[in-house]
Amino acid sequence: MTAWPSSAAASAEPEMAGNPLSSLWLWLGATRVPEPWPEGALSCPTCHRAIAGSIRPGNRRTRSPSVPHSLRSSDAELVELCVVDGEIGRGLEPRPSDPPAERASALAFADACDRGGEPDWASMIRAAVEEGDVHTGHALALLYRRGPWSADAVGIDPVELRQILVDIVCQWPAEP
Numbered sequence: 033m034t035a036w037p038s039s040a041a042a043s044a045e046p047e048m049a050g051n052p053l054s055s056l057w058l059w060l061g062a063t064r065v066p067e068p069w070p071e072g073a074l075s076c077p078t079c080h081r082a083i084a085g086s087i088r089p090g091n092r093r094t095r096s097p098s099v100p101h102s103l104r105s106s107d108a109e110l111v112e113l114c115v116v117d118g119e120i121g122r123g124l125e126p127r128p129s130d131p132p133a134e135r136a137s138a139l140a141f142a143d144a145c146d147r148g149g150e151p152d153w154a155s156m157i158r159a160a161v162e163e164g165d166v167h168t169g170h171a172l173a174l175l176y177r178r179g180p181w182s183a184d185a186v187g188i189d190p191v192e193l194r195q196i197l198v199d200i201v202c203q204w205p206a207e208p
């Protein structure tokens with residue numbers, strides 16, 4: 033099973049000087065902010081889908097969310113970050129597209145965050161669900177990679193979270 037990244041490891045990365053959650057708030061709360069997703073996302077060299085939860089480096093000016101592992105920019109490393117081709121999707125098959133069920137799952141994760149004392153994460157996920165499935169996928173990837181707690185603390189099964197990510201991101205277009 034994939035271990036959840038610790039917040040200590042996350043905060044050790046240089047690009048994490050800003051708080052990604054507060055950046056997300058700025059983005060979600062603004063009426064007109066440069067779209068970090070999907071246009072600003074890094075893309076996978078293998079399947080050419082956007083890498084969920086990422087934006088291209090150098091977008092700090094836009095106050096967009098920080099890039100997970102942005103310093104790892106080799107093709108192999110980008111592929112590893114891809115939901116479809118990397119560790120998140122390993123051993124999982126996409127289920128038939130069911131956007132209402134995917135939204136319901138995302139909202140259930142938000143409820144779990146609320147119950148676990150993580151209201152900011154809950155609000156971010158709900159706002160992303162309002163934006164649509166692309167934003168939901170990016171937000172859930174951010175939750176998976178950046179959730180500042182252990183899975184047990186909020187009762188989210190990381191395998192279930194990975195499965196929803198695979199279900200959503202497999203529907204994304206491949207854009208070479």
Ligand SMILES: [Zn+2]
Pocket residue numbers: 076077078079080081111114115116117118
């Ligand atoms: Zn890929």
